[in-house]
Amino acid sequence: MEGTGRAVGVTAQAWDELLALSRDEAGERQMMERLLDLWRREHGVEAAGLYLERAGAFQQEASAGDGLPLMLDGGRADHLGSLEFPGGRLLFKRGSSPAGPEPDGAANEPLTLLLASALKSSRLKQDLKEQQFQVNYRVVELEALYDVGLAVASTLDLDRLSEEILLRAVSLLDARRGALYILEDGRYRLDRTFGGDAAPWFAGGDPELRRFLSGGGEAPAHLLPGTRYLLGVPIEVESGPRGLIAVGDKESRRGVGPFLTSDRRTLSLFANQAALALENARLHLQALEKERLEREMHLAAEIQHQILPKGAPSVPGYELTGWYRPARQVGGDYYDLFVREGGRVGLVVGDVSGKGMPAALMVSTLHSALRLLLDQNGFGPAMLERLNRHIGESSASNKFITMMLAELNPETGALQYMNAGHNPAVLLRSGGAVEELKAGGVPLGLLPAARFQSRAVTMEPGDLLCIYSDGITEASNPEDEEFGMGRLIDLLRAERDRPLADLIEAIPRAVGEFSQGLPQGDDQTLVLLRRD
Amino acid sequence: MTESLNITVDRRQGLAVIYTEGYINNQGGEEIAKAAYKLLDEGYKNILLNLAGTKIVNSIGISILIEIIEKMIEIDGKLGFCCLTPTIEKTFHIMGLAQYAPIYADEATAVGQMQP
Numbered sequence: 001m002e003g004t005g006r007a008v009g010v011t012a013q014a015w016d017e018l019l020a021l022s023r024d025e026a027g028e029r030q031m032m033e034r035l036l037d038l039w040r041r042e043h044g045v046e047a048a049g050l051y052l053e054r055a056g057a058f059q060q061e062a063s064a065g066d067g068l069p070l071m072l073d074g075g076r077a078d079h080l081g082s083l084e085f086p087g088g089r090l091l092f093k094r095g096s097s098p099a100g101p102e103p104d105g106a107a108n109e110p111l112t113l114l115l116a117s118a119l120k121s122s123r124l125k126q127d128l129k130e131q132q133f134q135v136n137y138r139v140v141e142l143e144a145l146y147d148v149g150l151a152v153a154s155t156l157d158l159d160r161l162s163e164e165i166l167l168r169a170v171s172l173l174d175a176r177r178g179a180l181y182i183l184e185d186g187r188y189r190l191d192r193t194f195g196g197d198a199a200p201w202f203a204g205g206d207p208e209l210r211r212f213l214s215g216g217g218e219a220p221a222h223l224l225p226g227t228r229y230l231l232g233v234p235i236e237v238e239s240g241p242r243g244l245i246a247v248g249d250k251e252s253r254r255g256v257g258p259f260l261t262s263d264r265r266t267l268s269l270f271a272n273q274a275a276l277a278l279e280n281a282r283l284h285l286q287a288l289e290k291e292r293l294e295r296e297m298h299l300a301a302e303i304q305h306q307i308l309p310k311g312a313p314s315v316p317g318y319e320l321t322g323w324y325r326p327a328r329q330v331g332g333d334y335y336d337l338f339v340r341e342g343g344r345v346g347l348v349v350g351d352v353s354g355k356g357m358p359a360a361l362m363v364s365t366l367h368s369a370l371r372l373l374l375d376q377n378g379f380g381p382a383m384l385e386r387l388n389r390h391i392g393e394s395s396a397s398n399k400f401i402t403m404m405l406a407e408l409n410p411e412t413g414a415l416q417y418m419n420a421g422h423n424p425a426v427l428l429r430s431g432g433a434v435e436e437l438k439a440g441g442v443p444l445g446l447l448p449a450a451r452f453q454s455r456a457v458t459m460e461p462g463d464l465l466c467i468y469s470d471g472i473t474e475a476s477n478p479e480d481e482e483f484g485m486g487r488l489i490d491l492l493r494a495e496r497d498r499p500l501a502d503l504i505e506a507i508p509r510a511v512g513e514f515s516q517g518l519p520q521g522d523d524q525t526l527v528l529l530r531r532d
Numbered sequence: 533m534t535e536s537l538n539i540t541v542d543r544r545q546g547l548a549v550i551y552t553e554g555y556i557n558n559q560g561g562e563e564i565a566k567a568a569y570k571l572l573d574e575g576y577k578n579i580l581l582n583l584a585g586t587k588i589v590n591s592i593g594i595s596i597l598i599e600i601i602e603k604m605i606e607i608d609g610k611l612g613f614c615c616l617t618p619t620i621e622k623t624f625h626i627m628g629l630a631q632y633a634p635i636y637a638d639e640a641t642a643v644g645q646m647q648p
Contacts, residue, residue: 029606131592132628133595133598133627135624136627136628137591137594137627139626140623140626140627142592143623143626147619164619167587167588167619168619170590171588171589171590174557174590174591174592175533175590176535176557194535195535195555195590196535251557251558251592252558252592253558253591253592253595255558266617371627403594
């Protein structure tokens with residue numbers, strides 16, 4: 001069949017119908033279907049369809065008659081006739097009739113030209129739509145960058161922020177998988193992953209990872225196991241790297257493929273914004289943590305302040321005083337002076353391992369338990385053994401308490417004492433002799449089955465007892481010498497006749513002078529008892 | 533292992549609700565399209581997509597959703613969305629989906645508006 005220059009067999013009514021359809025935008029497909037139907041009947045074929053080419057595959061735009069595929073890879077099928085159009089083709093099925101159009105002849109027919117024109121128009125519309133889609137999606141990308149930028153000021157929840165950053169990166173890059181790592185203590189720790197597993201960590205200086213992040217090498221095999229294509233960029237702030245973000249397997253309608261050069265640029269821009277947001281949230285978290293610690297320390301100091309005696313009890317025939325100065329806001333030293341039933345006087349100096357709130361809570365436990373057990377059991381090894389078990393059960397395994405405790409019978413001057421791993425108390429006799437009160441046992445809380453013993457001495461008139469913590473004797477000077485027990489005893493001897501209120505100030509003053517301005521390294525506690 | 537999309541469909545009088553859970557990407561989008569076209573074959577012309585279980589959608593997923601919207605327009609049907617995250621809602625507005633498929637804050641409002 002050859003072209004005649006007019007649409008053979010197209011009635012005036014059909015032309016009117018086609019004209020009406022061409023004016024209606026929504027009728028484009030119907031117009032193509034109507035044209036195809038006319039073409040089909042004109043050429044005596046069973047079915048005809050218009051196909052647009054997309055990435056090597058042909059997708060049906062419109063058809064008339066049955067039996068044509070919706071999609072054709074490569075655009076050819078043995079049982080179908082074909083006419084090439086710019087950007088697509090017309091496929092037709094001859095059916096049972098042996099008569100069919102010769103492609104060369106049909107190509108110049110007006111109806112065929114109209115179909116080619118309709119396909120071209122459809123193609124242009126598709127291209128325009130695709131371009132509009134891409135433009136819109138660039139806006140989505142920009143909005144995502146903007147939103148993450150906004151999060152710098154608004155989102156301080158690190159966990160939520162990390163999730164948002166990863167989800168947006170995966171969606172923006174059309175990835176199937178993703179992972180976010182945070183640099184901590186010199187290594188990249190997996191913070192979260194999307195779509196599958198990821199390596200739990202990488203060394204900060206991993207050369208393979210570094211090459212990959214700079215775009216100069218393959219990804220480490222175990223970064224996102226099971227992915228074929230990977231893209232990763234560092235998350236950096238001015239002061240250095242903070243983490244990395246990696247995405248895997250870029251999607252298209254036909255499967256997955258490699259990421260584009262522009263994707264690296266997009267992800268890098270996104271990572272820059274994310275870095276600021278993450279850094280901001282991290283600093284906020286740090287500030288909150290600092291505030292929490294300060295509150296905790298303040299509370300611990302308050303607890304400790306409540307526990308320490310407000311003053312020394314008055315004991316006729318004796319002078320008694322206590323003094324305490326923590327090295328920091330909250331210390332681990334403890335002392336107590338109290339009068340028990342029957343007029344006996346209790347003296348306690350303890351040193352709890354650790355500092356801050358845990359130490360303050362332990363001091364609180366010790367204080368309550370000691371008073372209770374003394375009331376229940378009286379002074380002696382049985383009481384201390386129960387206290388030891390209680391401390392062991394109610395504290396962490398690495399915590400312990402050294403303690404010197406004594407009980408004075410003011411009438412007789414008898415002083416019973418037990419020393420649980422504490423510095424020996426100094427008993428300075430009126431004649432100048434010194435006795436070290438060491439007997440007792442191991443520190444409390446270390447060994448549940450530990451046994452203790454008590455000893456007794458008698459306080460004679462003029463005798464001076466000094467119970468102290470290691471913050472006194474272990475205070476050091478710039479030459480790294482310790483104040484030591486010797487200097488303490490010398491001082492006690494030299495100042496023994498002064499009122500205890502003066503002596504208890506003279507000792508820390510002497511320690512301070514010895515330290516020559518070095519900061520106090522440990523808590524300092526003193527209890528002094530003198531028999532008139 | 534990849535993040536897959538789970539779909540459940542609730543057929544009601546004159547309206548079907550598709551609930552999604554997971555990533556609306558190529559695979560997820562195809563799953564939604566399959567469910568939507570099946571509903572069209574069954575005669576449903578009003579379809580509501582409840583995306584409460586979806587936090588993430590990519591451009592391929594969006595292009596498939598646009599195709600579904602075009603198909604709905606072709607048959608004079610109606611597609612609506614509800615329960616979107618703010619990020620997804622913003623994306624749908626920018627990509628023009630909201631122009632042809634209304635977005636509702638919650639399912640009750642959507643059903644009230646869409647059910648014939």
